Amino acid sequence: MKRSYLLYGVVAGVLLVVLQAVQYKTMIRDMRLELYAGVIAILFMIIGVVVGLQFVKRKSTNAVDSTKANQLNLSERELEVLHLLADGYSNQEIADKLFVSLNTIKTHISKLYQKLNVSRRTQAVQKARDLAILIPPKG
Amino acid sequence: MKRSYLLYGVVAGVLLVVLQAVQYKTMIRDMRLELYAGVIAILFMIIGVVVGLQFVKRKSTNAVDSTKANQLNLSERELEVLHLLADGYSNQEIADKLFVSLNTIKTHISKLYQKLNVSRRTQAVQKARDLAILIPPKG
DNA sequence: AAATCACTCATACTTTCGGGTGATTTCACT
DNA sequence: AGTGAAATCACCCGAAAGTATGAGTGATTT
Numbered sequence: 001m002k003r004s005y006l007l008y009g010v011v012a013g014v015l016l017v018v019l020q021a022v023q024y025k026t027m028i029r030d031m032r033l034e035l036y037a038g039v040i041a042i043l044f045m046i047i048g049v050v051v052g053l054q055f056v057k058r059k060s061t062n063a064v065d066s067t068k069a070n071q072l073n074l075s076e077r078e079l080e081v082l083h084l085l086a087d088g089y090s091n092q093e094i095a096d097k098l099f100v101s102l103n104t105i106k107t108h109i110s111k112l113y114q115k116l117n118v119s120r121r122t123q124a125v126q127k128a129r130d131l132a133i134l135i136p137p138k139g
Numbered sequence: 140m141k142r143s144y145l146l147y148g149v150v151a152g153v154l155l156v157v158l159q160a161v162q163y164k165t166m167i168r169d170m171r172l173e174l175y176a177g178v179i180a181i182l183f184m185i186i187g188v189v190v191g192l193q194f195v196k197r198k199s200t201n202a203v204d205s206t207k208a209n210q211l212n213l214s215e216r217e218l219e220v221l222h223l224l225a226d227g228y229s230n231q232e233i234a235d236k237l238f239v240s241l242n243t244i245k246t247h248i249s250k251l252y253q254k255l256n257v258s259r260r261t262q263a264v265q266k267a268r269d270l271a272i273l274i275p276p277k278g
Numbered sequence: 279a280a281a282t283c284a285c286t287c288a289t290a291c292t293t294t295c296g297g298g299t300g301a302t303t304t305c306a307c308t
Numbered sequence: 309a310g311t312g313a314a315a316t317c318a319c320c321c322g323a324a325a326g327t328a329t330g331a332g333t334g335a336t337t338t
Contacts, residue, residue: 045184075314088262090294103317110296111314119296120324121261123227214284230325242287245326258326259294 072115074133081108082133086125211254213272220247221272225264 074082077098084094095105113119116127213221216237223233234244252258255266 077315085261086265088257088259088265090259091296092294100315101317103319104315106296107316110298113296118227120227120229121295122224122264125261125264126225126227216285239285240287242289243285246286249326249328252326260325 072131072133074112074115078108078112078115079133081105082112082124082128085109085112085121086128211270211272213251213254217247217251217254218272220244221251221263221267224248224251224260225267 080098081094084097089097091105091109092102095102098105109121109124113124116124118124118127219237220233223236228236230244230248231241234241237244248260248263251263255263257263257266
């Protein structure tokens with residue numbers, strides 16, 4: 001989560017810098033301010049849409065009851081992984097989403113299984129629901 | 140949908156004009172281009188987020204449709220397998236429980252995935268819940 | 279009788295999972 | 309300063325899952 005925000009910030013900054021550079025180099029005479037503003041607006045609107053989609057995706061799926069999670073000593077990262085696991089993502093997809101390697105995800109999931117006392121991902125999801133760690137979106 | 144796009148376009152245009160007006164009136168000397176670009180970027184990123192939220196909201200509300208479960212034409216056997224699947228059983232365990240071969244279960248699951256338009260068992264469970272094919276235990 | 283469908287099973291193949299082990303780094307606690 | 313938990317990543321290996329294709333049987337429909 002924290003990484004996501006950081007990423008978006010970095011992307012935003014880089015884009016601004018790039019726009020500046022481009023502007024000073026070649027377009028300062030040809031490009032009017034309106035057009036410049038328009039380009040920025042469109043770019044960041046696209047970014048905003050992406051951010052918004054990411055945001056809602058997490059909220060619209062499974063919620064996490066962090067209180068009960070703490071009783072099992074599940075770490076934050078493990079909860080994140082569990083969340084994505086329950087959403088049906090593969091290990092590789094989870095790795096991509098969290099910007100870590102596949103091996104790391106495997107480790108997280110392995111520990112998750114130990115703490116939940118299961119040996120398969122479907123069981124993990126099942127158990128997490130039973131323990132109200134994962135709360136379905138609706139009813 | 141088309142109206143939405145039009146609306147956003149209009150809003151974007153109006154905002155641009157407003158920004159222009161403000162810029163020419165009071166800020167042309169004080170405000171540097173970087174800051175100006177930054178303001179536009181932030182504003183439109185916010186707009187983008189809002190757009191993104193709207194977008195997903197509609198999709199997620201349409202997702203739950205009890206009639207869709209029937210339209211999928213899931214056979215009895217496939218439903219049986221789906222239930223056991225959701226309970227966290229492995230293919231081999233499902234095969235044993237239903238007194239058929241592992242390959243048969245694979246075939247059933249394969250067709251199940253096609254009908255549910257998924258490619259993994261966790262996704263199948265997730266989707267089945269969304270479509271109210273699977274009803275979570277307890278309440 | 280022919281066509282269709284659900285169910286069954288098989289072979290062969292690729293991909294993903296999960297277990298085991300070990301290592302490094304960071305950070306909080308004492 | 310040492311301890312321990314958490315997070316990161318790596319390598320190996322076997323098991324499970326999933327894909328593709330084909331095929332046989334019984335029941336139902338046309």
